[in-house]
Amino acid sequence: MPQNWMRHFELQLLDKNGKGIDLSDFKVSFKIDWFNISSATRIATFTIYNLSKNTVQRILQEEFSSVRIIAGYDGVAPVVNQRQAGVARNVTSADAVGQSGNENFGLIFNGDIRYSMTGRENPTDTYVLIQAADSDNAFISAMSGSTLSAGYTVADMNKAVMKDFSPYGIAEDNSQVTMPPTVFPRGRVLFGMTRDLMDNVANQCRGTWMMVGGVRVMTNSIPDESLAIELNSSTGLIGMPQQTIGQGVNVRCLINPNIHVNSLIRLNQAEVLINQVAIPEGDLRLSNGPFSATVANGNSTINLPVSQSNTASLATDGVYIVRGIMYTGETRGQAWYMDMMCAARDAADLQSSTALNRG
Known part of the structure; x- marks a missing residue:
């Protein structure tokens, strides 16, 4: 090791x-x-x-x-x-x-x-x-302007969009993304920012995509658990991971290039304690189950709001998928860290746009 x-x-x-x-x-x-x-x-x-x-x-x-x-x-x-x-x-x-x-x-x-x-x-x-x-030049400059004939598939659309990225030196990753076999009966015009069209391809594949070192990386599955990187005090874990409200689990470790976005980490629960968060008392008082409550107040009705504070899911097996990384470092100072936003596998804590905007 x-x-x-x-x-x-x-x-x-x-x-x-x-x-x-x-x-x-x-x-x-x-x-x-x-x-x-x-x-x-x-x-x-x-x-x-x-x-x-x-x-x-x-x-x-x-x-x-x-x-x-x-x-x-x-x-x-x-x-x-x-x-x-x-x-x-x-x-x-x-x-x-x-x-x-x-x-x-x-x-x-x-x-x-x-x-x-x-x-x-x-x-x-x-x-x-x-x-x-x-990949900034490709991201802000690549434009598409082509057509697909009737009978095209999502794979055909992906190929056409990648062709528009290629002049900027963008290559396609080697991962085997499962694309739907749907055959579209009508043709389609591909016009606009190439990155927006790639969003459409990823959505149809029920996946996500991003630029990593000049390579378009798309994924619609979770890596094999055997690839999870063990994190503890001996392998670079700093402090205690922190459960959050609606934004996953925050983990800090020393810089490790083997950990990247969409990879898996394992927090051995026998060795690593997660600092759990408590829902604010005010939200607990307002909460009344999954539905808002209605009470009589003379001749009027008052709708009590439901608590919007939901704690992030914790993995029972200690395996988390990395959704975001913030590196901070100084060659003449103390900082040499990766702060990661992680989510339990199959949890939807970080999938909403609201949660991503908060992050």
Whole structure:
């Protein structure tokens, strides 16, 4: 089992040809938001401190178009670092990223740079702030304008929509999504934002989709339980998971690239205690079962509201599906966490748009 020993971090800025610089040895703070919704892609905001004027100008002049963040733990005893600290090193997109042996690090984000800005935090420290979004160019620019002949299927529609994504470098995932066999008797015009048409495909498949590292990932099933990653104090769990009202179960752990949105985690209930939440007393007084109550008040009637506070479901087997991840990290500080919104398998706690908006 990989060990959480010695943080591993790489920050690479790449140009359109896949060449760029590595800024891993600088002080960097970052925040990445990743949720299981198609209306927004993964967003990363990171701040790099005390770069040279030449490197700052290269970034601000948009020499680089994409960013990659690799994080986790080396899992082995440290070796003498031969790299010169505080120097930007040249890299290419082919540089290895991933886990092997005792290592527990991997790619946690790659995306298109949206904007960059520079500033000064105090009299001695300068910084460059960069925001990037996964597959941002495809997400905001891809348009569709084609037709499907009578007798088309959902698979045909999916193929046509993916064709419109392909000029932006978007590939289709290899997962076997079950698509309905319905044959439509009339033709159809595909016109509009390609991402909206992909929403339609996913809805017909009773699934969800998202962009992950330039790949359209769609799923309409839950991963096999054998793939669940065990979380406890020895494997990176921080504190006690927190049950919430209507927003699943919140779990914090150390950064682990093996955990991603729609994957499974296991909280061994013999070792991990979940801090349960109590429904507010005011809601308990208002609640009267599944229906609102009606009482007489002279010549009028009063409808008592039903409590809208419902605690999130807890898994009896300790297995939860990850619905959202918020990464926070600082290479010279304490923060190195993943805050996850999780739901018991087959629970609908996080499926409503209202719950997602609250999150």
